[in-house]
Amino acid sequence: MSELHGKRVVLGVTGGVAAYKAAELARLLVKAGAEIDVVLTDAGAHFVGAPTFQAITGRPVWHNLWDSRMDNAMAHIDLSRGADVILIAPATADFLAKLTHGMADDLLSTLCLARDCPLLVAPAMNRQMWQSPATQRNVAQLGIDGVSVFGPASGEQACGETGAGRMLEASEILDELIAFFQPKLLNNQRVLITAGPTFEAIDPVRGLTNASSGKMGFALARACVEAGAQVRLVAGPVVLDTPRGAMRIDVTSAAQMRDAVMQAVDDADVFIGVAAVADYRPVGNAVHKIKKTAAMSIDLVANPDILAEVASRPNAPFCVGFAAESQNLASYAEGKRVAKKLPLVVGNLVQDGLGGDQNAVTLFDANGAHPLSQGHKLAVARDIVKHLATLISKGNSDAQN
Numbered sequence: 058m059s060e061l062h063g064k065r066v067v068l069g070v071t072g073g074v075a076a077y078k079a080a081e082l083a084r085l086l087v088k089a090g091a092e093i094d095v096v097l098t099d100a101g102a103h104f105v106g107a108p109t110f111q112a113i114t115g116r117p118v119w120h121n122l123w124d125s126r127m128d129n130a131m132a133h134i135d136l137s138r139g140a141d142v143i144l145i146a147p148a149t150a151d152f153l154a155k156l157t158h159g160m161a162d163d164l165l166s167t168l169c170l171a172r173d174c175p176l177l178v179a180p181a182m183n184r185q186m187w188q189s190p191a192t193q194r195n196v197a198q199l200g201i202d203g204v205s206v207f208g209p210a211s212g213e214q215a216c217g218e219t220g221a222g223r224m225l226e227a228s229e230i231l232d233e234l235i236a237f238f239q240p241k242l243l244n245n246q247r248v249l250i251t252a253g254p255t256f257e258a259i260d261p262v263r264g265l266t267n268a269s270s271g272k273m274g275f276a277l278a279r280a281c282v283e284a285g286a287q288v289r290l291v292a293g294p295v296v297l298d299t300p301r302g303a304m305r306i307d308v309t310s311a312a313q314m315r316d317a318v319m320q321a322v323d324d325a326d327v328f329i330g331v332a333a334v335a336d337y338r339p340v341g342n343a344v345h346k347i348k349k350t351a352a353m354s355i356d357l358v359a360n361p362d363i364l365a366e367v368a369s370r371p372n373a374p375f376c377v378g379f380a381a382e383s384q385n386l387a388s389y390a391e392g393k394r395v396a397k398k399l400p401l402v403v404g405n406l407v408q409d410g411l412g413g414d415q416n417a418v419t420l421f422d423a424n425g426a427h428p429l430s431q432g433h434k435l436a437v438a439r440d441i442v443k444h445l446a447t448l449i450s451k452g453n454s455d456a457q458n
């Protein structure tokens with residue numbers, strides 16, 4: 058997905074060993090469609106040379122305030138003119154201190170001071186430098202000044218120590234940047250989401266499950282975080298990375314999913330049931346592996362309907378259901394919306410949405426059916442968030458009619 062298409066990013070690289078990750082970051086930014094101008098400090102250029110960035114971005118690299126390539130000798134003005142954002146990665150303790158105090162003694166710091174666009178920093182330093190009162194004061198001040206701080210992460214450091222101060226990985230910074238550009242449609246909303254399949258054990262090695270990968274639910278969790286929501290994600294057994302900023306609760310069975318949801322639902326403004334919850338579970342769960350016989354039968358009992366239970370609570374959150382159908386999508390999805398008294402149901406055909414990276418959905422609400430463009434699940438999730446935010450802001454009190 059060209060998620061940064063049309064965005065102009067000034068990427069500032071200061072002198073830390075994490076500068077090697079900035080080369081990968083530049084590559085990812087270019088791949089995401091952004092136009093990149095790299096600005097190196099003298100120390101940054103000691104770690105990774107200008108030719109590397111020039112080859113990756115296909116554009117000149119800058120590091121001198123007096124660079125004669127700029128016609129008007131005003132690189133500090135021209136580079137930030139028209140930029141959508143200045144991103145400093147890595148941002149050393151020294152550079153953060155400079156930013157805090159408005160110093161302007163090289164091209165990058167002067168550019169930051171003269172900017173007319175948001176400034177984002179990804180700190181990278183030794184854990185003691187990060188924890189030092191001076192750095193913490195500086196970071197707090199930068200926050201007050203409207204600078205966004207990405208990370209740092211905790212972990213093993215180049216100096217051999219372990220702790221907070223590592224720069225985020227290039228892909229994580231890219232995700233943060235993409236999120237930064239998304240409209241904050243769900244600011245202050247607390248969203249609870251279920252995702253993935255459930256697994257209903259028959260015995261210690263066998264069970265009933267389905268082909269849900271969790272991708273749609275995880276994409277929605279990410280889209281909600283990007284939109285400014287506080288997100289809790291109750292996930293069935295899937296192998297997916299947790300979207301940055303979401304709090305994940307792992308469960309296996311429908312009963313565990315129900316319990317996790319009920320524990321969290323009091324603090325939710327919105328509940329989105331994306332999970333493909335098993336409708337039935339085996340009666341009993343054999344402690345030992347069932348031995349093979351010529352024929353076998355399993356008695357099943359219905360699982361609790363989590364979404365229906367949440368939607369029927371006295372102070373129910375705004376509830377969104379999903380419906381995956383193999384036929385008659387409109388009538389079945391609308392039927393589920395009415396039966397469970399939901400303001401919004403997202404309908405998808407099994408063949409479009411189950412397992413893959415793409416989906417094609419139609420939204421069903423009190424005003425009828427709204428087909429969305431087919432696309433990557435994250436793009437579809439962002440479109441669902443837009444519709445959801447509109448319904449919430451309208452207050453849609455008559456949505457269940």
Ligand code: PMT
Nearest residue numbers: 269270271272273330332334361362363364378379381412
């Ligand atoms: O995970 P992916 O591979 O990305 O695939 C995504 C998906 C196809 C699974 C997803 O987009 C989807 O459609 N999920 C709902 C699947 C479905 O049809 O569920 P259902 O018809 O059984 O349930 C309808 C709604 O009630 C759903 O919101 C479901 O989460 C909820 N439900 C159902 C049963 C139950 N016991 N508890 C529930 O909460």
